[in-house]
Amino acid sequence: MSEVPSHARPSEPKVAVPATLAEALDPAWLTQVLSEYSGGSAVAAVEQVEVIRTVATKVRFAVTFADGLMANFCLKGLLDVDAMTARGGPTCVLEADFYGKVAPVLDMRVPTAVATVIDREAQQAVTVMRDLIVDGATFCSALDPFTADDALMSLDQLSRLHAKSAFLGGAGWIRPRAAELAKMTYVTPEMLQELLDGPRGDNLLPDVRSAQNLVAAIKALADRDGARPQFLIHGDAHAGNIFRTTEGMGVIDWQLLQRGGWALDVAYHINAVLPVETAEAEERRLLDEYLAMMRGHGMAMPDAEEAWAQYREGVTYGYYLWSITRRVDPPVIVQFTDRLGRAVMRHGSFGLLGIS
Template sequence: MPEVLTREVPRLAATEVPKTLVEALDPAWLSIVLARSVKGVETVEVIRTVATKVRFAVEFEDGERSAYCLKGLLDVDEATARGGPTCVLESDFYGRIAPLADCTVPECIVTVIDRERQQAVTVMRDLIVQGAVFCSALESFTPDDAVLSLGQIARLHARSDVLAQFDWIRPRLSQLAEMTYVTPETLQELLDGPRGDGLPSQVRDAPRLVAALKSLAARDVQRPQFLVHGDAHAGNVFRWNGGMGLIDWQLLQRGGWALDVAYHINAVLPPEVAEAEERRLLGEYLKMMRGHGLAMPDEDEAWLQYREAAIYGYYLWSITRRVDPPIIVEFVDRLGKAVARHGSHSLLHA
């Protein structure tokens, strides 16, 4: 069984959250954060999506070198900075949940959180230097790969008992269903674009999709609540030491297990493979969860919840804009075809 990468509780550094990449890589700031005198910093790689991830190497005054990865909202405009609460949520995951969880996640060294401004950065060991390989959002898994990644999701879900301790982990699906910044008109424009090509018209109907999401949220909150990753596509999975691990905890939430499982299976597998393998993979997940000692629904009820929950991942990618278009198109296609195949709208009476 793969070794877990982190178990120690990261430090919470009492210093300002940097706003720019230059500030984040400043040796004086890093000396405070890492609690060691930093002599020099070398930038290895900068990846900018909504948040910035920067891999860098540090040389300490005593001559030792270490490799790190820092993630946060750096050099962003005011609108993007409003997403800071998701960075706080991710830092809180690493600082408070990860030491209790059994899934494989990056080793977090320190978090820096400004709760008043709702901004945060997380400093982790560089996984690539440790031998990890990040999966691509456009990489199709094999069914055997999906069994391994579902095993990580099951390990996360199995620690849902921690929800009683942490009321700041919210039912994000309910919040998503009530948000207003993406209007049905805007959503329809997006679905009428290239991302919707190849999908049947009933799946590209924005008002119907919004209604289905609201119906799913109303049902989901009445079901047993699990510790849910919330964004479990292949780009948030890494391979390490013969197994897999999970990254990107900005959509961490409490919700039904099927939100992760239906999203994950249909995002990581091509539609024809998902159609052929999903019932078996769902059975593997349920067996793993029962092996962890959790009571799960029977196969028929689980299949129903799985089919309904396909709406969640499809909606997430339908409203996505700040990601490379080929990734958006691929995920909307995979997840939209799952929604059509399972008749998710009809199941949700939308």
């Protein structure tokens, strides 16, 4: 696997976090935000290139500075959203803090952030990055099938993240997401059952399609996972959060950055990116390759059988995450819930967690 350069720390200008797309593309505001990048040259012109609206908005734009310098950026944040969506602001703060605090210590491919704008009191933030597409990268689609060789390359990137888990010692702000999901109440068991009764659960057996079983399983997994060694993990490493460059793969979208067992990331990743038949045929080999990578990074890892057991339990995390998802395109939700739910069936994950 090719080496990855270290990342510079982005600036953190003390300006207001924009609430609208118009505010984010305002030349006067961008002049302040990009001052360190431009050496103080004012923004003379801004051209909007592309806007992608999911929960957060990503806007690609080109800037011309007063001294003639031209550059392309991508800004990500909650723009033009309702009050309910704005409550997701802490995840944007988490992502900004990833770029400001974690990315500089990593040797993995991530976007180059040039500035983060954070309002910690209001718990809102935006991140301004170099435009990866202009720099030659291509983004994978959430529905793109990976090959096993593709998964091996993306697991290499995850192993580089996991190997930096000593960072957690001084980072109480990175939370155990699985434990928090197990305690959340905004999706009730009744609501979850209604979701699972829809197309996302069509190929799943009744015991795996049961909200009662799934809620019990994520609680059992959180308890077990919290008692194991904690790693720095991505938490949402599906294909839509992977990009490709001529040098190799990289990882985006750090809004679910968390501490947890390595298996939460690995089991989710393999079963989300690979078609079911490929995952079934290749997952044991890929797990062994991942464990070898981690040992190569100097990390103590469980033996093959204990790792396999943690992997088989850990796929429950990804299944739960996608079972409760609502604000994503339905075909994406259906594919990931199906792939991960069928992995839960294949591995008997609920039974391993003591749920019958």
